[in-house]
Amino acid sequence: MGNKQTIFTDEQLDAYQDCTFFTRKEILRLHGRYHELAPHLVPMDYTNEPDVKLPLALIVNMPELKENPFRNRIVESFSEDGEGNLSFNDFVDMFSVLSEMAPRELKAIYAFKIYDFNTDNFICKEDLEKTLNKLTREELTSEEVNLVCEKAIEEADLDGDSKLSFADFENMISRAPDFLSTFHLRI
Amino acid sequence: MDTVDSVFYSDHMGPSSNPLLDQLPSYQSLLYRRKPSATAGTKRRASSRTRVGSSSSWKWKVDRVDERPKVACPQRPVRELPKTMEEKRRDKEQRMEQARDLSSWEQWRQNARRSLRRLKEESLDLLSTLELWRGDIHVIEGMFGTGILSYFSFLRFLVLLNFVIFLLMFSFVMLPIIVAPHAGGNSTFNARDGGECSIYPSTSRRGLVVFHQYIADLLSGTGFLEGTYLFYGFYKVQAINYPRFTYNLPLAYVLVTIAYLFLSLIWIVKRSASGFKRKLVQDEDRFQSFCNKIFAGWDFCITNENAARLKRSSLLYELKTDLEEERTKQKIADRTRKDKCRIYVLRVVLNVFVIAVLATCFYSIYRATIFSQESQMRPTGNVILDLIYEYLPSIVITLANFITPLMFTMIIQYEDYSPAFEIRFTLMRCVFMRLASIGVLLFSLWSQITFCPGNNCSCGYNHKRYPCWESHVGQEMYKLMIFDFIIIGAVTVFVEFPRKLIVTYCDCGLAKCTIKYFIVFYIKKMTLMNNCRPATRPFRASSSNFFFLAVLLIGLALACVPVIVSIAEISCSQACGPFVNYTTSWEVVPQAVSQLPSGLSTFLFALASEPFAVTFFVITCLVMFYFIALAAAHKRVVDHLREQLVMEGKDKRFLIQKLLQAQRTSVRSPGGHSRSDRGSQSHSAAQNCSSTGGVYLVQPPVSATHV
Numbered sequence: 042m043g044n045k046q047t048i049f050t051d052e053q054l055d056a057y058q059d060c061t062f063f064t065r066k067e068i069l070r071l072h073g074r075y076h077e078l079a080p081h082l083v084p085m086d087y088t089n090e091p092d093v094k095l096p097l098a099l100i101v102n103m104p105e106l107k108e109n110p111f112r113n114r115i116v117e118s119f120s121e122d123g124e125g126n127l128s129f130n131d132f133v134d135m136f137s138v139l140s141e142m143a144p145r146e147l148k149a150i151y152a153f154k155i156y157d158f159n160t161d162n163f164i165c166k167e168d169l170e171k172t173l174n175k176l177t178r179e180e181l182t183s184e185e186v187n188l189v190c191e192k193a194i195e196e197a198d199l200d201g202d203s204k205l206s207f208a209d210f211e212n213m214i215s216r217a218p219d220f221l222s223t224f225h226l227r228i
Numbered sequence: 229m230d231t232v233d234s235v236f237y238s239d240h241m242g243p244s245s246n247p248l249l250d251q252l253p254s255y256q257s258l259l260y261r262r263k264p265s266a267t268a269g270t271k272r273r274a275s276s277r278t279r280v281g282s283s284s285s286w287k288w289k290v291d292r293v294d295e296r297p298k299v300a301c302p303q304r305p306v307r308e309l310p311k312t313m314e315e316k317r318r319d320k321e322q323r324m325e326q327a328r329d330l331s332s333w334e335q336w337r338q339n340a341r342r343s344l345r346r347l348k349e350e351s352l353d354l355l356s357t358l359e360l361w362r363g364d365i366h367v368i369e370g371m372f373g374t375g376i377l378s379y380f381s382f383l384r385f386l387v388l389l390n391f392v393i394f395l396l397m398f399s400f401v402m403l404p405i406i407v408a409p410h411a412g413g414n415s416t417f418n419a420r421d422g423g424e425c426s427i428y429p430s431t432s433r434r435g436l437v438v439f440h441q442y443i444a445d446l447l448s449g450t451g452f453l454e455g456t457y458l459f460y461g462f463y464k465v466q467a468i469n470y471p472r473f474t475y476n477l478p479l480a481y482v483l484v485t486i487a488y489l490f491l492s493l494i495w496i497v498k499r500s501a502s503g504f505k506r507k508l509v510q511d512e513d514r515f516q517s518f519c520n521k522i523f524a525g526w527d528f529c530i531t532n533e534n535a536a537r538l539k540r541s542s543l544l545y546e547l548k549t550d551l552e553e554e555r556t557k558q559k560i561a562d563r564t565r566k567d568k569c570r571i572y573v574l575r576v577v578l579n580v581f582v583i584a585v586l587a588t589c590f591y592s593i594y595r596a597t598i599f600s601q602e603s604q605m606r607p608t609g610n611v612i613l614d615l616i617y618e619y620l621p622s623i624v625i626t627l628a629n630f631i632t633p634l635m636f637t638m639i640i641q642y643e644d645y646s647p648a649f650e651i652r653f654t655l656m657r658c659v660f661m662r663l664a665s666i667g668v669l670l671f672s673l674w675s676q677i678t679f680c681p682g683n684n685c686s687c688g689y690n691h692k693r694y695p696c697w698e699s700h701v702g703q704e705m706y707k708l709m710i711f712d713f714i715i716i717g718a719v720t721v722f723v724e725f726p727r728k729l730i731v732t733y734c735d736c737g738l739a740k741c742t743i744k745y746f747i748v749f750y751i752k753k754m755t756l757m758n759n760c761r762p763a764t765r766p767f768r769a770s771s772s773n774f775f776f777l778a779v780l781l782i783g784l785a786l787a788c789v790p791v792i793v794s795i796a797e798i799s800c801s802q803a804c805g806p807f808v809n810y811t812t813s814w815e816v817v818p819q820a821v822s823q824l825p826s827g828l829s830t831f832l833f834a835l836a837s838e839p840f841a842v843t844f845f846v847i848t849c850l851v852m853f854y855f856i857a858l859a860a861a862h863k864r865v866v867d868h869l870r871e872q873l874v875m876e877g878k879d880k881r882f883l884i885q886k887l888l889q890a891q892r893t894s895v896r897s898p899g900g901h902s903r904s905d906r907g908s909q910s911h912s913a914a915q916n917c918s919s920t921g922g923v924y925l926v927q928p929p930v931s932a933t934h935v
Contacts, residue, residue, distance in 0.1 A: 146308075
């Protein structure tokens with residue numbers, strides 16, 4: 042089976058299998074999906090590791106991400122330049138972390154990055170408000186938004202600086218029962 | 229607070245940048261590292277949390293920090309590190325290089341481990357393709373999210389459970405009967421003693437039978453169906469004698485029944501254990517509800533636009549409900565005594581009303597059953613009417629289960645509970661209604677079976693009407709099952725499907741459109757009342773799974789009751805079935821035990837005696853209390869640790885502030901004195917595991933991920 046495909050060398054597939062939570066078949070399928078996003082840009086032959094990056098606009102229109110309110114932040118968090126341009130490695134990385142086999146700690150790290158809109162390594166009240174507005178498409182009144190954010194910070198903030206550091210976030214996420222089941226993408 | 233925060237950012241250009249800060253175990257998890265390359269933008273990746281402090285997976289760290297032993301530290305697998313693909317590949321290559329330094333034994337072991345892991349993954353992959361309905365559930369999850377998924381995977385679990393129960397019964401009860409003639413055993417049948425209790429008129433129809441009679445038989449389990457494997461009356465075999473041993477069929481029947489009840493119990497408990505564990509450790513009363521909804525509320529699996537809209541509105545609804553809950557709590561705290569009295573009186577009145585409604589439903593089920601039984605004795609000849617009379621209990625049960633939830637949701641609004649409690653209480657009432665209605669059906673059947681004219685049942689049951697009462701009960705259950713199935717199918721086909729058709733495909737002129745929307749409005753309203761209400765008030769994915777299984781457990785417990793009563797108490801029919809020679813079904817077990825060698829049989833009889841039962845009960849209670857105490861202790865420990873975490877965080881910030889103050893004073897007064905000060909400061913700071921000395925107050929590096 043591995044001899045028939047010419048997209049990756051065996052070594053590359055091996056490396057992908059070790060560095061992600063996917064099997065060979067899934068990696069090849071992911072490559073197919075990546076390719077069909079921009080067939081003229083993405084080469085079918087990846088054996089010499091071409092440096093191809095797809096822009097944010099293409100990736101967020103994938104059916105898996107289209108309805109997700111955080112799609113822009115997700116793609117930005119996994120891109121190397123922070124602008125949302127994903128190479129195939131980043132693409133695979135993204136889906137690997139969001140697959141159901143990734144452990145909770147790994148997902149928590151990336152979840153923190155996604156929800157940290159201003160990337161100051163803290164989830165402050167503004168970040169929370171942005172998250173909430175994206176979730177509810179701004180259908181809550183501003184007073185309700187304020188109340189909810191205050192309550193959330195009250196619940197999770199451990200060190201009393203009225204914003205969530207990664208330690209606070211991780212502690213809170215470890216007690217959230219739905220996190221593992223909701224923070225995963227199927228592809 | 230920016231000056232304090234900037235302590236955490238460091239410029240890794242110079243050698244004097246915060247080696248102490250990097251060494252802090254907690255900071256190793258927070259450190260955002262710049263990509264040490266010449267690319268224009270800077271990139272941030274969170275560092276990995278190394279388990280036992282082994283930093284051998286970090287190339288640059290190995291140079292800087294004290295050399296740690298490179299081998300035999302439990303490292304995280306590369307794929308679990310939060311780095312980019314290139315970094316992970318480099319790590320992997322680095323580890324392989326290190327592995328080459330190891331002895332060949334170590335190398336072989338690592339390779340073996342890796343290939344074993346690969347093998348396990350591939351076999352799990354293969355096994356999951358064999359899973360029932362895997363593709364369909366995949367699609368459902370992808371479109372509608374994990375909340376709906378939990379319902380379907382619960383359905384799949386039910387199918388599997390029922391299939392396993394069927395396999396058990398088949399292989400231990402039916403298979404021996406089928407195989408006996410081929411395997412050289414001969415079956416001995418029940419010895420009919422010829423008394424009047426053992427008269428069993430044949431149920432197969434003779435002579436010219438109208439065709440629709442067969443359909444009526446199929447739908448009600450009588451006639452030709454009654455003599456098949458489906459019903460109890462078929463099992464007339466007493467024992468199967470093989471050359472070397474005798475297979476006691478009645479014993480097998482009883483033991484397999486008990487076995488599958490136990491199996492269901494264990495399987496359901498195992499499946500619900502994870503959800504229950506979480507519930508025990510967490511506080512029940514909305515400890516983290518807001519955070520959980522904001523950060524873990526959106527189901528990333530949703531790809532369908534409608535499902536996304538529904539999820540969004542349900543999240544909105546949940547958040548609003550939570551806010552309302554807070555307000556309600558406030559309101560409850562503000563209630564005066566007069567208010568409380570009024571509310572309690574109202575609640576008592578409404579609960580009495582609910583009980584009255586339930587009692588009415590149960591009584592109508594009882595009467596419907598009795599009427600149906602009596603009309604079965606006197607068939608009117610009209611097939612359709614006969615069928616309706618036979619299905620009357622099922623119809624009444626379904627109607628009751630349709631009306632009562634509507635009534636309950638209306639009533640609960642006046643009882644003024646908090647929203648969360650409202651939902652749970654209503655659901656509890658509906659579930660109780662459903663389970664109890666089946667119980668009432670069984671009870672009314674039993675009262676009919678044991679009711680004899682003249683009040684003395686010579687055979688223990690009414691043998692004239694019900695020569696084989698077990699088959700009869702089986703038939704009633706069969707009818708209930710078929711009717712339930714028909715209703716589910718009919719609702720889907722006749723309500724949902726036309727609704728979708730009308731909404732999507734009807735294209736019409738202006739006037740017709742008005743009419744169409746008119747009709748659609750009513751249909752939508754109807755389905756909203758019946759179907760969509762649960763959807764807009766969903767349970768969280770995990771807790772709803774637990775709720776399904778909890779309901780299943782209660783159902784199992786309630787189902788055990790009639791089974792136990794019928795095995796142990798009710799006299800079996802003497803005209804059919806394998807227990808003809810015994811008074812109750814359970815009798816076969818003591819009889820079989822007494823035929824065992826004497827030591828074993830005394831032991832087994834001792835197990836069933838009262839002293840043993842009492843001791844066993846006491847020990848079980850003790851064990852249960854122990855586990856309850858353990859759970860409470862764990863909860864306390866969790867709370868305590870949380871408080872400790874808060875304290876530690878505050879300590880850290882305090883020390884950092886102090887350090888900054890000290891640095892500021894030392895910067896202001898330069899000189900050897902300050903350097904030694906700084907040195908001693910950093911030394912003591914290092915001992916306190918707080919921030920470092922010699923920190924440069926640089927502005928936070930420009931993040932390219934800044935939006």
